[in-house]
Amino acid sequence: QSALTQPASVSGSPGQSITLSCTGTSSDVGGYNFVSWYQQHPGKAPKLMLYDVSKRPSGVSNRFSGSKSGNTASLTISGLQAEDEADYYCSSYTSSSTWLFGGGTKLTVL
Amino acid sequence: EVQLVESGGGLVQPGGSLRLSCAASGFTFSTYWMHWVRQVPGKGLVWVSRMNSDGSTTDFADSVKGRFSISRDNAKNTLYLQMNSLRAEDTAVYFCTREGLVATSPHGFFDYWGQGTLVTVSS
Secondary structure, three states: OOOEEOOOEEEEOOOOOEEEEEEOOOOOOOOOOOEEEEEEOOOOOOEEEEEOOOEOOOOOOOOEEEEEEOOEEEEEEOOOOHHHOEEEEEEEEOOOOOEEEEOOEEEEEO | OOEEEEEOOEEEOOOOOEEEEEEEEOOOHHHOOEEEEEEOOOOOEEEEEEEOOOOOOEEEOOOOOOOEEEEEEOOOOEEEEEEOOOOHHHOEEEEEEEEEEEOOEEEEEEEEEOOOEEEEEOO
């Protein structure tokens, strides 16, 4: 059960758009639309940002969007803001009835 | 307001046992599948275990299978994680989390999280 693959770090300037990737296999990301994304600020619990690949929970800004192609899911943040600086994790249900998380991407807003 | 409050963490020696609890409030606990997720400080999230709404189905990560068990008391709105044969690599913050529903079906995402409880396995 290897973790999903995410870039360790990404950076962008305020107002820019950035895309975070999350790569798995056909047994997880590619096989199901149960892909979700979480934002975690230091010392805090994770917060759900997207579920079912691209759906936003109530209260999450429409600057956050998601997509999937094959075994790779993506989270795009448009109009980057200082408050978006955090760690981001993807997650997927797997064919083994377990869940995998990605290793996390540290987003820095320059 | 949905609240998940973990307790029971602490320092335990290798080979020891610990039981974590997660007290839920603000929602109909018996309707939801519940999970445990852990995180080594400074590292990533790792899924540990889940239990369905009536307690009849459980799943575990390979790293804890045979050592950890999960249970729930729907009358007390509480989820448990019994951890036996603890190892140094089990040291982490353990989060209780709720699996979100779409319509009435669990949909593989975690919509509410507790603040976590720290488990330290060390001699």
